[in-house]
Amino acid sequence: xxxxxxxxxxxxxxxxxxxxxxxxxxxxxxxxxxxxxxxxxxxxxxxxxxxxxxxxxxxxxxxxxxxxxxxxxxxxxxxxxxxxxxxxxxxxxxxxxxxxxxxxxxxxxxxxxxxxxxxxxxxxxxxxxxxxxxxxxxxx
Amino acid sequence: xxxxxxxxxxxxxxxxxxxxxxxxxxxxxxxxxxxxxxxxxxxxxxxxxxxxxxxxxxxxxxxxxxxxxxxxxxxxxxxxxxxxxxxxxxxxxxxxxxxxxxxxxxxxxxxxxxxx
Numbered sequence: 001x002x003x004x005x006x007x008x009x010x011x012x013x014x015x016x017x018x019x020x021x022x023x024x025x026x027x028x029x030x031x032x033x034x035x036x037x038x039x040x041x042x043x044x045x046x047x048x049x050x051x052x053x054x055x056x057x058x059x060x061x062x063x064x065x066x067x068x069x070x071x072x073x074x075x076x077x078x079x080x081x082x083x084x085x086x087x088x089x090x091x092x093x094x095x096x097x098x099x100x101x102x103x104x105x106x107x108x109x110x111x112x113x114x115x116x117x118x119x120x121x122x123x124x125x126x127x128x129x130x131x132x133x134x135x136x137x138x139x140x
Numbered sequence: 141x142x143x144x145x146x147x148x149x150x151x152x153x154x155x156x157x158x159x160x161x162x163x164x165x166x167x168x169x170x171x172x173x174x175x176x177x178x179x180x181x182x183x184x185x186x187x188x189x190x191x192x193x194x195x196x197x198x199x200x201x202x203x204x205x206x207x208x209x210x211x212x213x214x215x216x217x218x219x220x221x222x223x224x225x226x227x228x229x230x231x232x233x234x235x236x237x238x239x240x241x242x243x244x245x246x247x248x249x250x251x252x253x254x255x256x
Contacts, residue, residue, distance in 0.1 A: 109181075112181075112182075113182060116182060116212055117212065119212065119213075119214055122208070122212070122214050122216050123182055123183060123208040123209060123211075123212060123214070124206055124208045124209050124216060124217065124249065126179075127178055127179045127184075127208065128249075130179040131176075131178050131179055134179075
């Protein structure tokens, strides 16, 4: 395992890497390779270059285990299949959410979207329930 | 009120337009309201720049399905829509003109009474 100093140095090196930022706003056209890049499923990351990343041995937290069980039960009850879960949580999110959210946050996000899409719950109900639970926690 | 169309059904959790119709008294023209800071994942038409900002009810427009449900072909609640008038100075930091206003539309669920 690399030393703490080396990890910090690698993080520092990574942080000063230039980011290519091209302002985009519904472009009129995309050259072929760029179109193919946009079509690429975000979760298919094999073969892409990256800087060294430190992999932690991290235990699951309660919310992560609860998410896993919830998603499995939704499958058991016929709400979705494992492949639909992967399609929604890995592919449909797009790069920004896929790369930005924790692993099980993608699962619970996809489960909520599936329940709304299939009209098991309404989006207004979901948003208001989240607001209600949030205000309950803020009062504590 | 619209009827349930093919492929449209009520939520399985007992959510219904009748229940929703009882969601608080309507605002009147001139009432001070604030745009609620609600979760907005998946879909909304409530503009971010109005979130948490107080304005005045300028008009009651019509009653209709709310965007968060109609966008999913969900035959849900019917709510009152309002035109809300904001002072531009309240919306944009450093806005220079006192008398300019901006009007936009909000359904009932996104508004709460504002304390003066």
